[in-house]
Amino acid sequence: MNSSVIDFLATEARLGAHNYEPIGVVLSRGEGVWVWDTEGNRYLDCLSAYSAVNQGHCHPKILAAMVEQARRLTLTSRAFHNDQLAWFYEEIAALTGSHKVLPMNSGAEAVESAIKSVRKWGYEVKGVPDGQAEIIVCADNFHGRTLGIVGFSTDPETRTHFGPFAPGFRIIRFGDAAALEEAITQNTVAFLVEPIQGEAGVIIPPAGYFTKVRELCTANNVMLVLDEIQTGLGRTGKLLAEQHEGIEADVTLLGKALSGGFYPVSAVLSNNDVLGTLRPGQHGSTFGGNPLACAVARASMRVLVEEGMIENAARQGARFLEGLKDIRANTIREVRGRGLMLAVELHPEAGRARRYCEVLQGKGILAKDTHEHTIRIAPPLVITSDEVDWALERIATTLTQDFS
Structure with missing residues (x-):
């Protein structure tokens, strides 16, 4: 050096x-x-x-879109409309088949937004008693680093000396549909899961797992929330990893590649019931849905498909x-x-990766x-x-x- x-x-x-x-x-x-x-x-x-x-x-086309928009307008906050947000909604909905879109900034922010939204749906639509909503998650999950998220992590390094943590989460084994079926109660509002556990070491569930998960969630009126922040937007050879088993999530979380690496952009994609419960003043973000982010995301999605x-x-x-x-x-x-x-997993005796x-x-x-x-x-x-x-x-x- x-x-x-x-x-x-x-x-x-x-x-x-x-x-x-x-x-x-x-x-x-x-x-x-x-x-x-x-x-x-x-x-x-x-x-x-x-x-x-x-x-x-x-990527030159994403760069060009960012520079062009940066010359025109970068931030308005959601106190006003901007001329990029509607186009972003149209294009991401058409690409993913979504009905409602909530734009945010980071992946962790998208996860937190989804947690808030499915709880609200549980109380106002499903009829779960106030304060009793439960979300099922998987052991060895990684959904971000915020306080709410690390509270349901099973990694001691992310949890130690950061508590106390919020209640309302049940942890089961990843890839075990029977464990999910056993964990569901009348107060379960959602199952939050990665299609492939990335930070855990690219752990792929057994074939048919998500088909069974989709059946269980539908049968029990539980929202299936897929965290596709790492797996989405082409990473696994499909637009979304859910497509490998031909299922559709109720809520899909995107981030990371949604900006092509230029600017923090994330999104919660949902059906009408979940995001439809949000009213003005109940959730938001100063930078979420800003014109620069929307212009960058539009170009990032476009080159994925066109190229x-x-x-x-x-x-x-x-x-x-x-x-x-x-x-x-x-x-x-x-x-x-x-x-x-x-991923290449080494034998322990081979030493640290x-x-x-x-x-x-x-x-x-x-x-x-x-x-x-x-x-x-x-x-x-x-x-x-x-x-x-x-x-x-x-x-x-x-x-x-x-x-x-």
């Missing part, structure tokens, strides 16, 4: 809260699937900012997954994935460890076959490397 890189890291360590443990690289530029550090080294981005840059870094990124994710994801499974290394416990949402990520950095690949022994691999959806093969070659040599 040169002195400038050391200065960057030292300043962060001195002045910043130590709530992250990033890989030791200082990035300064990005284009497509590639990023460059301050020393001019190029890396294949295999994290995509946790799926926020599905469309690739600095065939979703179909490319399916093709290249299958190629990547097959290539990872072909690696013969004693370090590998399991390879799993759907589309370009992939982080050291493999650090070796990959030296080979020109940026990936990130999760849950000690898992390497997440999630490049932008614009990756090519040649780039997949280039990455596989370097991943294979890293996973077969002797660290003893």
